[in-house]
Amino acid sequence: MDRPVTGGLHVGLIMDGNGRWARARGLPRTEGHRRGASAVRRAVEAAPGLGITTLTLYAFSADNWRRPAAEVSTLMSLLESFLVRERARCHRHGVRLAVIGRRDRLSPALNRAIDETERATRDRTRLYLRLAVDYSSRSAILAAAGALTSTEPCDETAFLRRVNRACHSDPQTPPVDLVIRTSGEQRLSDFLLFESAYAELVFLDTLWPDFDGDDMRRAVARFRRRERRYGGLKPRNDDLLTLHGTGPG
Numbered sequence: 001m002d003r004p005v006t007g008g009l010h011v012g013l014i015m016d017g018n019g020r021w022a023r024a025r026g027l028p029r030t031e032g033h034r035r036g037a038s039a040v041r042r043a044v045e046a047a048p049g050l051g052i053t054t055l056t057l058y059a060f061s062a063d064n065w066r067r068p069a070a071e072v073s074t075l076m077s078l079l080e081s082f083l084v085r086e087r088a089r090c091h092r093h094g095v096r097l098a099v100i101g102r103r104d105r106l107s108p109a110l111n112r113a114i115d116e117t118e119r120a121t122r123d124r125t126r127l128y129l130r131l132a133v134d135y136s137s138r139s140a141i142l143a144a145a146g147a148l149t150s151t152e153p154c155d156e157t158a159f160l161r162r163v164n165r166a167c168h169s170d171p172q173t174p175p176v177d178l179v180i181r182t183s184g185e186q187r188l189s190d191f192l193l194f195e196s197a198y199a200e201l202v203f204l205d206t207l208w209p210d211f212d213g214d215d216m217r218r219a220v221a222r223f224r225r226r227e228r229r230y231g232g233l234k235p236r237n238d239d240l241l242t243l244h245g246t247g248p249g
């Protein structure tokens, strides 16, 4: 369904640090991912109250297939059970839940869970929640660019719609306002590269399994203090006075 999802903030979240969280406790990495899955619910619950209307979570990158088979298998089964378990809850709380990324390398059972969850929640409008699975931003950009024809005009907004389509997203998904990465790492790792052209970046030291509503509030508060100029200049006081009708001329 092509329907605008607009109005509030689009936040992208790179959920990092599950392995380090587990190692610090002498637990297997997979336990870190299990605890990470619980943190997802806390992030989603906090989002609407902070003015977030689109939330994109980086759950499994196209490069994560390089991890050991047992870890990949745990992540895939966590994703499947999340989609199945959260479906009714998302519907009740107005959350449209969707998956972006490639589908052809996912198991038939996971594909079924994705289809059924997307179908069940497609008319919800409080929050558009996207899980990025087998996702590569560069691949989405390449696919969108490859489908361009030389005769068809295409500006940045039209190209964004193409990038969205290329990764199975709602074409109207807006650009990203804020990218948050946990665990102290400071890189984008092939996540929403075109969409984040003017995103603010916030890096938190919290390891993902410890992430909670307060972390989300702190990150959004830091974002709100930033000045977004989109390549322009900071408005001068004179301009503000003129805008408000109290300045000269």
Ligand code: FPP
Binding pocket: 015, 016, 017, 018, 019, 020, 021, 033, 034, 036, 037, 040, 057, 058, 059, 060, 061, 064, 075, 078, 079, 082, 131, 183, 208
């Ligand atoms: C990065 O931590 C995290 C991932 C590769 C997977 C993220 C997955 C989850 C949070 C759980 C499943 C998600 C859902 C939506 C149910 P890492 O393993 O690279 O951590 P490290 O850098 O400390 O090793």
